[in-house]
Amino acid sequence: MTQDTSLRFREFKMPDVGEGLTEAEILKWYVQPGDTVTDGQVVCEVETAKAAVELPIPYDGVVHELRFEEGTTVDVGTSIITIDVAPGSGDAAPAAAAPVVETPAETPAEEAEPKGRTPVLVGYGVAETSTKRRARKGTSAVPEQAAAATAIQAEMNGHGLVTGPARPLAKPPVRKLAKDLGIDLATVTPTGPDGVITREDVHAAATPAPAPAPVRAEPALAAQPAPEPVVAGARETRIPIKGVRKATAAAMVGSAFTAPHVTEFITLDVTRTMKLVDELKADKDMAGLRVNPLLLIAKALLVAIKRNPAVNAAWDEAAQEIVQKHYVNLGIAAATPRGLIVPNIKDAHDKTLPELAQALGELVSTAREGKTTPAAMQGGTVTITNVGVFGVDTGTPILNPGESAILAVGAIKLQPWVHKGKVKPRQVTTLALSFDHRLVDGELGSKVLADVAAILEQPKRLITWA
Numbered sequence: 001m002t003q004d005t006s007l008r009f010r011e012f013k014m015p016d017v018g019e020g021l022t023e024a025e026i027l028k029w030y031v032q033p034g035d036t037v038t039d040g041q042v043v044c045e046v047e048t049a050k051a052a053v054e055l056p057i058p059y060d061g062v063v064h065e066l067r068f069e070e071g072t073t074v075d076v077g078t079s080i081i082t083i084d085v086a087p088g089s090g091d092a093a094p095a096a097a098a099p100v101v102e103t104p105a106e107t108p109a110e111e112a113e114p115k116g117r118t119p120v121l122v123g124y125g126v127a128e129t130s131t132k133r134r135a136r137k138g139t140s141a142v143p144e145q146a147a148a149a150t151a152i153q154a155e156m157n158g159h160g161l162v163t164g165p166a167r168p169l170a171k172p173p174v175r176k177l178a179k180d181l182g183i184d185l186a187t188v189t190p191t192g193p194d195g196v197i198t199r200e201d202v203h204a205a206a207t208p209a210p211a212p213a214p215v216r217a218e219p220a221l222a223a224q225p226a227p228e229p230v231v232a233g234a235r236e237t238r239i240p241i242k243g244v245r246k247a248t249a250a251a252m253v254g255s256a257f258t259a260p261h262v263t264e265f266i267t268l269d270v271t272r273t274m275k276l277v278d279e280l281k282a283d284k285d286m287a288g289l290r291v292n293p294l295l296l297i298a299k300a301l302l303v304a305i306k307r308n309p310a311v312n313a314a315w316d317e318a319a320q321e322i323v324q325k326h327y328v329n330l331g332i333a334a335a336t337p338r339g340l341i342v343p344n345i346k347d348a349h350d351k352t353l354p355e356l357a358q359a360l361g362e363l364v365s366t367a368r369e370g371k372t373t374p375a376a377m378q379g380g381t382v383t384i385t386n387v388g389v390f391g392v393d394t395g396t397p398i399l400n401p402g403e404s405a406i407l408a409v410g411a412i413k414l415q416p417w418v419h420k421g422k423v424k425p426r427q428v429t430t431l432a433l434s435f436d437h438r439l440v441d442g443e444l445g446s447k448v449l450a451d452v453a454a455i456l457e458q459p460k461r462l463i464t465w466a
Contacts, residue, residue, distance in 0.1 A: 008086045010059050011079040017053045024048045025073045035063045051372050061085040110235050135286050170197040179204045255401045261438040263396040268453045269417050271427040276459045290361035302349055303465050304451035311448050313404050322439050331383035334367040343372045344380040394430040404440055408432040
């Protein structure tokens with residue numbers, strides 16, 4: 001008796017690994033056709049607009065097909081890998097579903113599961129709508145389409161419908177690149193499938209000496225795509241906007257032009273705070289924990305919010321309400337190879353100093369490793385950005401969407417300062433607090449900033465005010 005192939009071959013679809021994300025880029029496959037996989041095994045790593053995430057497969061079986069190559073951006077709900085859950089049964093394999101490129105009509109995603117059952121991971125929402133694959137930089141058109149275009153061109157030439165040489169096959173971005181570099185596509189030797197001219201072909205034509213064929217590098221963990229190699233004589237280099245950079249740009253533009261920003265500054269003496277940092281490093285209760293000025297600044301901000309709770313709020317434009325938060329999810333801006341991300345410490349207001357130190361250490365380590373999850377970057381209420389690590393005195397930070405305040409910490413430097421009536425060298429820094437002026441007025445914003453400064457100048461206030 002022949003087994004139903006719809007039950008034998010399971011299609012694993014690109015899940016929504018965040019909240020409301022519509023697409024993800026496949027960074028790396030960890031399996032190949034013919035490999036045996038087990039339920040829960042990680043088969044690939046994908047990058048969304050928020051984070052790099054590893055995807056486990058929910059089946060036992062043998063990999064039959066990888067639907068997309070590394071570097072391809074795939075819509076949520078699209079099948080990305082086929083698993084044979086009953087290998088050796090002798091049934092014919094399902095026909096491979098050709099990816100769809102940009103066309104006027106969309107092709108419904110292949111439904112490989114029986115009705116009522118969708119192979120997704122617990123907690124992953126999968127769109128049930130039709131999907132399509134967009135052509136991305138570095139990918140070539142479907143071979144059948146390119147071949148068809150070539151055949152049509154040849155037939156038109158044969159019937160005298162087209163005069164002169166056939167138009168070289170190339171994508172619009174490649175044509176623009178050739179135009180920018182002054183390269184005639186008719187003189188370029190194509191190396192792409194079915195005679196399609198690639199970006200590398202144009203670069204090779206623009207380089208005086210022949211260059212070796214480019215080697216495709218493995219996607220680095222949570223790294224930004226490498227920029228295009230600079231061609232001799234080129235005046236510009238174009239880098240695709242995607243991933244974290246694209247999401248950050250959209251969020252910052254939306255925030256800057258939605259929330260009326262006000263920024264206030266204060267310069268203060270943090271010598272006592274720096275001494276306390278040294279003492280805490282030697283404290284046995286803090287052994288093995290990350291202790292630095294940022295830890296005490298974070299604690300000072302939490303105390304200031306406790307004293308001025310109205311600053312911890314959000315503006316709900318649709319409902320025309322101010323949403324007062326009775327918890328603090330403290331965001332920490334982190335510069336990573338993928339760009340700026342802002343994971344947050346959940347319920348930071350309830351944490352002791354050692355617990356806060358541990359959470360900060362885990363947050364930083366995870367961000368550097370590129371393992372920050374989308375959930376870790378959602379639900380923030382206020383943020384700290386430490387520009388001082390770059391030697392910058394201060395800045396005017398832009399609010400994260402949905403938050404009411406963000407504190408920028410400048411570099412801590414030894415400077416002349418009037419201390420007890422005399423000019424002495426002291427550790428000095430500048431803080432900048434940006435806030436949403438729709439719900440935080442100048443008085444409230446000033447009180448919060450003044451409280452943070454007072455604690456850092458006299459850290460003993462952490463005990464009396466906390």
